[in-house]
Amino acid sequence: MSDQPQMNKDNLGVWSDPFDFKVERERTIAYAEATNDADPRHLSGELAPPVFAIVPVFEGMIGPLFTVVPDSLIPFVVHGEQDMVFHRPIVPGMRLVSRAKVTGYSSKSSGTTVSVKLETRTADGEPVNEQWMVSFFRGFQAGETVGELAPPHGFPAELRSAAPLAEVTQHVDDDQTFRYSEASGDPMPIHLDEEFARSAGLPGIIAHGLCTMAFTSRAVVEHAAGGDPARLRRLAVRFSKPVLPGQDITTRLHDAGGGRYVFETTSDTGDVVIKDGLAEIA
Numbered sequence: 492m493s494d495q496p497q498m499n500k501d502n503l504g505v506w507s508d509p510f511d512f513k514v515e516r517e518r519t520i521a522y523a524e525a526t527n528d529a530d531p532r533h534l535s536g537e538l539a540p541p542v543f544a545i546v547p548v549f550e551g552m553i554g555p556l557f558t559v560v561p562d563s564l565i566p567f568v569v570h571g572e573q574d575m576v577f578h579r580p581i582v583p584g585m586r587l588v589s590r591a592k593v594t595g596y597s598s599k600s601s602g603t604t605v606s607v608k609l610e611t612r613t614a615d616g617e618p619v620n621e622q623w624m625v626s627f628f629r630g631f632q633a634g635e636t637v638g639e640l641a642p643p644h645g646f647p648a649e650l651r652s653a654a655p656l657a658e659v660t661q662h663v664d665d666d667q668t669f670r671y672s673e674a675s676g677d678p679m680p681i682h683l684d685e686e687f688a689r690s691a692g693l694p695g696i697i698a699h700g701l702c703t704m705a706f707t708s709r710a711v712v713e714h715a716a717g718g719d720p721a722r723l724r725r726l727a728v729r730f731s732k733p734v735l736p737g738q739d740i741t742t743r744l745h746d747a748g749g750g751r752y753v754f755e756t757t758s759d760t761g762d763v764v765i766k767d768g769l770a771e772i773a
Contacts, residue, residue: 496561496631498596503638506592507555512547516583518674519543525674526705527661530712530720539581541712541723542705544620545573547581548609549676552591552624556607559593564628566691570700571604572625572767574641574727578618580720586614595638603633606641623727644727644769646753655743656752657714661706663698665736671702697733703740703765704728707756710742711770715752724750725771732762740764 516536522543523533532538557565581587589611596605609622623641664670668682677699680687688696708726716722734740739759747753750772756765 496563498561498633498637499559500637502555502558503593503595505555505558506590507551509588509590510551512587512589514539514547514581514583514585514587518546519581519583521674522546525667525670526702526709527664527667528705528709530709530718532720536583538720539583540705541575541577541580541708541720541726542701543581544575544577544611544622545701546675547587547611548589548591548622551589552607552609555591555593556605556626559596560605560626560628564631567602567629567631569627569629570624570730571627572623572641572727572729573701573704574623574625574644574725576621576725577723578620581619585619587611587619588614588616593638595636595640596633597636597640598633600632602627602629603631604628604640606639608639608641642727644729645767646755647747650745650747650753653745656746657710657744658741659710659714659744660739660741661710663703663706663734663736663738663740667702667736668696668698671699675699675701677701693733694735696736698736700728700730703730703734703756706740707742707754707765707768710744711752711754711772714744715746715770716772722773723770724773725769727767727769728765729767730764731766732758732764734758734764742768744770 519539742756752770754768
């Protein structure tokens with residue numbers, strides 16, 4: 492990155508054109524199956540799993556990101572954080588209308604974070620969910636902090652020594668990334684092509700961060716929401732280390748009071764793969 496690329500600040504805060512998505516029962520069931528979700532309401536297609544919220548916005552969120560960030564930085568991007576606020580569950584038959592905008596960015600010593608806000612409504616304009624996606628561009632220093640950043644979510648230090656409310660271990664299947672890619676519509680080759688993943692400096696194919704997020708949502712719903720996914724009002728995570736196919740991951744959930752729960756997820760090698768997890772339950 493010798494010729495320093497420049498951010499296009501003129502496009503901060505500019506909403507994209509709206510984009511539509513028709514929710515099909517088969518697609519929500521496929522997403523549940525691809526994330527090893529055993530909830531009968533998800534497997535029957537009665538409700539979409541909470542993290543399915545990414546599917547209607549996935550293709551529409553990339554374009555706005557690169558109206559601010561130079562295309563030359565595409566090889567250096569990783570998914571840093573995802574924060575979902577739920578107003579109502581997604582159900583098959585809905586026609587959803589979404590839009591996206593880049594709200595701000597922040598330069599750090601190791602790279603630059605860029606915040607994208609997404610909102611999804613019904614065709615009648617009723618809110619369904621809002622999301623924040625934070626992308627991290629490795630090694631690129633924008634040199635400043637500009638605009639609105641995604642809201643913070645942290646793990647209170649005083650809870651670290653407390654016994655968790657729940658500890659849930661889940662297995663990431665060897666073929667998980669291939670199943671998730673097809674169900675979610677995320678074709679990134681770091682999840683599918685061993686050689687490409689190694690060329691990007693990874694140990695091999697890695698699991699999609701949002702698939703790991705879906706795993707943590709199941710731990711949260713089961714142990715904090717009495718098994719009812721419709722009670723989940725917010726789910727926020729920071730992706731800190733890759734998860735590999737074949738690994739076990741363990742989520743430790745703590746009650747932070749007032750309907751708020753915090754969690755971290757570690758892999759079986761001891762790496763923390765999800766940091767600063769936050770769930771809010773109705």
